Amino acid sequence: MLVVEKNALSEEIESYVEKYGNDRSALLMILHEIQKKHRHISEFAQQEVARLLNIHPVEVYSVISFFAFLNSNPKGRNLVRICQTISCDMKGKKQVVQAIERELGIKIGETTKDNKFTVEYANCLGLCDMGPAMAINDQVYVNLTPEKAVELLSKVK
Amino acid sequence: MQNHLEVKLGKKTDRKGPVIFSEYKRGEAIKKALSMSREDILFELKDSKLKGRGGAGFPTSTKWMLTAAAKAEKKFIICNADEGEPGTFKDRVLLMEYPELVFDGMVVGGYTIGAQLGIVYLRGEYEYLLKPLEDYLEEMRKDNLLGKNILGKEGFDFDIEIVLGSGAYVCGEETALIESLEGHRGEPRNRPPYPINTGFLGRPTSVNNIETLAAVSHIVVKGGKWFAKFGTDKSSGSKLFSVSGDCEKPGVYELPWGTKISELLEIVGAKNAKAVQIGGASGHCIPKSQFDRTLAYEDVPTGGSVMIFNENRDMLHVLKNFMEFFVDESCGQCTPCRIGNVKLLEGVEMIEKGQYTFAHINKLKELGRTMQLASKCGLGQSSPNPFISILENFKDEIFNRGNGGRNGR
Numbered sequence: 001m002l003v004v005e006k007n008a009l010s011e012e013i014e015s016y017v018e019k020y021g022n023d024r025s026a027l028l029m030i031l032h033e034i035q036k037k038h039r040h041i042s043e044f045a046q047q048e049v050a051r052l053l054n055i056h057p058v059e060v061y062s063v064i065s066f067f068a069f070l071n072s073n074p075k076g077r078n079l080v081r082i083c084q085t086i087s088c089d090m091k092g093k094k095q096v097v098q099a100i101e102r103e104l105g106i107k108i109g110e111t112t113k114d115n116k117f118t119v120e121y122a123n124c125l126g127l128c129d130m131g132p133a134m135a136i137n138d139q140v141y142v143n144l145t146p147e148k149a150v151e152l153l154s155k156v157k
Numbered sequence: 158m159q160n161h162l163e164v165k166l167g168k169k170t171d172r173k174g175p176v177i178f179s180e181y182k183r184g185e186a187i188k189k190a191l192s193m194s195r196e197d198i199l200f201e202l203k204d205s206k207l208k209g210r211g212g213a214g215f216p217t218s219t220k221w222m223l224t225a226a227a228k229a230e231k232k233f234i235i236c237n238a239d240e241g242e243p244g245t246f247k248d249r250v251l252l253m254e255y256p257e258l259v260f261d262g263m264v265v266g267g268y269t270i271g272a273q274l275g276i277v278y279l280r281g282e283y284e285y286l287l288k289p290l291e292d293y294l295e296e297m298r299k300d301n302l303l304g305k306n307i308l309g310k311e312g313f314d315f316d317i318e319i320v321l322g323s324g325a326y327v328c329g330e331e332t333a334l335i336e337s338l339e340g341h342r343g344e345p346r347n348r349p350p351y352p353i354n355t356g357f358l359g360r361p362t363s364v365n366n367i368e369t370l371a372a373v374s375h376i377v378v379k380g381g382k383w384f385a386k387f388g389t390d391k392s393s394g395s396k397l398f399s400v401s402g403d404c405e406k407p408g409v410y411e412l413p414w415g416t417k418i419s420e421l422l423e424i425v426g427a428k429n430a431k432a433v434q435i436g437g438a439s440g441h442c443i444p445k446s447q448f449d450r451t452l453a454y455e456d457v458p459t460g461g462s463v464m465i466f467n468e469n470r471d472m473l474h475v476l477k478n479f480m481e482f483f484v485d486e487s488c489g490q491c492t493p494c495r496i497g498n499v500k501l502l503e504g505v506e507m508i509e510k511g512q513y514t515f516a517h518i519n520k521l522k523e524l525g526r527t528m529q530l531a532s533k534c535g536l537g538q539s540s541p542n543p544f545i546s547i548l549e550n551f552k553d554e555i556f557n558r559g560n561g562g563r564n565g566r
Contacts, residue, residue: 025358027340032281032321053340066342066488068324069281085243086438086478087401087464123326123482124243125282127162128401128464129408138284140162148160 001044010048012037017052024053027063031070036138040074068122076111076118078156081135085124088131092145096132099146100153117153164285166293168254174411175387176395177371183257184302186374190265191310193377195225198269202373204381206393210368211237211329212436212460213535217373220363223353224270227361232272235357235364236263239280239334241326242437243482244462247397248367250409252279252286255371256293260317262370264302265377267315270363275317278334281324290319326486330534331364333488344490345534368397368461388414392453400425402434402465412452419448421463429467432550437462438479439539442472444550472551473558476543477505483540494537497528501544508555522548 016033020026030049034041041049041064050057064070082088082097097108100119104112111118127133130142134149141152172178190198202218209215224232236259240248251259263275279287294317297303305314320338327333328343335357337343356362372394376384385393392414398421401407405426412421422430433443435452436459443450443457450457466475480502489495504521507513525541532538548555 024340025338028323028337029320032323035323055340059341062342063337063340066325066344067281067322067337070323084478085482086434086475087244089478090402090466090470122282122324123485124241124245126240126246126249126280128244128246128399130162131401135282140285141160142162143160152160 001042006044009042009045013045013048013052017049022053024055027053027055027060031060031064035070038074039077039079040071043072046072076115078117079135079137080117080119080153081122081125082108082119083123083125083127083131083133084121085128087128088125088133091131093132095146096134096144096149099150103150103153116156162285164253164289166253166256166289172254172409172411174395174397175413176375176384176411177251177255177258177368177397178411179375181255181258181375181378184261184300184308186261186377187264187268187302188308190268190377191308191313195269195271198265198377199225201376201381205372205376205384206381207369207372207376207384208392208454209366210372210396210460211366212242212458214454214458217365217369220353220365221266221270224272224361224363227354229361231274231358231360232270233357233360233362234263234266234270234272234275235331235334235338235362236275236277236370237329237331237334237364237366238277238283239322239329240283240367241280241329241486242439242460242462243479244401244434244437244464245399245460246401247399247409247461249283249286251367251371251397252283252290256290258371258374259367260294260297261302262365262373263317264307264315265373266363266365266370268313270361272363273314273316275315276338276357277317277319278322278328278338279319280322280328284321287319287321294319325488326482327488327534327536330536333534334364335362342488344488345536347533366460389451389453389455391455396452396459396461398452398459398461398463400463400465402463403427403430403467403470404465414453416452417448418443418450418452418457421452422448422465425465427465427467429469430465431468431470432466432472434464434466434475434543435459435462437464438482439536439542441542442475442546442550472547473505473508473555476547477502477509479543480505480540483536487536487540491531491533491537493528493531494533494540497524497532497537498540500524501541505544508558511558518548 016030046060132144207217332346333343352362483498487494
């Protein structure tokens with residue numbers, strides 16, 4: 001990581017701390033902002049957050065490792081989460097997943113070679129009345145068919 | 158068919174229901190509450206016999222009375238919007254279509270217990286609701302429904318902020334929720350002490366389900382006695398049911414407590430149902446022979462998740478899906494839940510492959526009962542429910558697999 005990049009990241013994290021406060025209770029929202037912008041929370045970012053909230057970096061890491069939506073290793077530019085819970089499962093989750101796997105040439109849990117997509121399972125997305133459902137980044141898509149799911153992915157930049 | 162879920166706050170006109178989905182104007186409950194004394198609000202709640210809608214069913218008036226009675230400079234009211242139970246989505250509908258009920262209920266709660274801040278813990282999966290809800294809160298501030306001296310009530314300052322969860326089912330448990338709000342891993346605490354006196358940042362805190370808060374708004378305006386007219390003696394009012402699975406009209410339905418399962422199935426157009434999972438993955442599987450049971454705290458209690466399975470569904474597959482869910486979502490803090498769920502899932506896989514002994518399966522059922530007793534929080538205490546109830550209610554189907562029957566694979 002270049003020094004300028006590090007400085008920019010530090011400044012960014014400082015702005016989050018200003019927004020949410022420097023109490024530990026601000027941690028989740030700060031991590032969320034970093035995750036959203038960078039798609040992961042790097043070791044350096046973790047150390048900066050720890051410094052600014054005056055806690056040990058391992059405390060920050062322990063929170064990241066706990067939550068499914070926070071990660072310390074980079075993922076693809078777009079994160080695709082497919083609901084695997086039973087209501088979506090019964091409406092054809094498997095066929096949707098297989099179509100996506102074929103189209104992108106990866107298995108669930110993997111990232112495409114061009115780093116464009118990471119595809120994962122998610123537990124209940126709360127869209128059980130409109131399954132199968134999936135989320136692409138922070139947008140959600142419902143009533144999927146294999147064809148529709150692949151079409152939606154093809155529209156993603 | 159629409160694929161992209163459009164996120165716009167505001168009512169869908171076709172929802173009908175006696176209580177929650179009845180007429181309500183934004184700010185009505187706040188206005189009424191501020192003209193009442195705190196005691197009177199608590200009495201109304203007591204008359205209403207409202208119980209927590211998250212599933213545990215603790216009387217709301219008692220929770221608020223205890224939080225109100227706790228002596229502290231700062232108190233908090235937390236809205237539990239970490240709706241993670243498989244098959245439930247009523248809170249999403251309430252937030253999207255009826256935010257006024259939820260937030261007004263929170264302000265009333267803040268006034269009643271003496272809190273200065275309300276926190277909405279919104280599950281990470283509902284991130285798309287964050288911006289619209291924040292805009293909505295900003296509107297409320299403009300109209301002085303939040304902020305300082307709300308609606309001219311001298312000395313009543315209250316505000317609401319939203320914190321986003323990050324994909325952890327266990328954070329729906331109130332002490333785990335508080336832990337994660339404080340910036341820790343979302344691992345449940347030992348109870349007691351309860352949040353009502355030692356909650357967020359060690360202060361008295363009331364954690365309420367979204368639907369409970371929405372019910373409070375109606376109760377304040379229309380009275381506790383009005384509310385108690387609906388439902389049964391022990392389960393007053395109505396309930397929102399999130400219905401999914403094999404039926405013609407999945408969605409959110411408001412029905413009075415005491416409705417029979419068979420009645421609900423008819424309303425949603427479920428033909429050929431052979432089983433209904435009530436209360437989500439951690440709930441109970443009710444077979445066809447028991448469809449005349451009633452949805453109520455005294456018979457089949459539920460947080461509102463109703464998943465319907467028709468004659469063609471493989472119940473072992475359903476059970477496997479649930480157990481995979483619990484293995485994923487166990488926080489790993491206590492041994493019965495961390496190891497127990499893995500063992501139960503292994504048992505399901507053994508049955509799937511036909512490599513099991515009944516001696517082993519019976520041991521696993523016993524393990525399930527140990528987990529119910531020895532786990533630290535509701536997750537491990539309830540995760541064996543589907544294992545025990547599905548294997549018991551569908552033993553013929555499950556243990557006759559591979560016999561050339563319909564479910565033989």
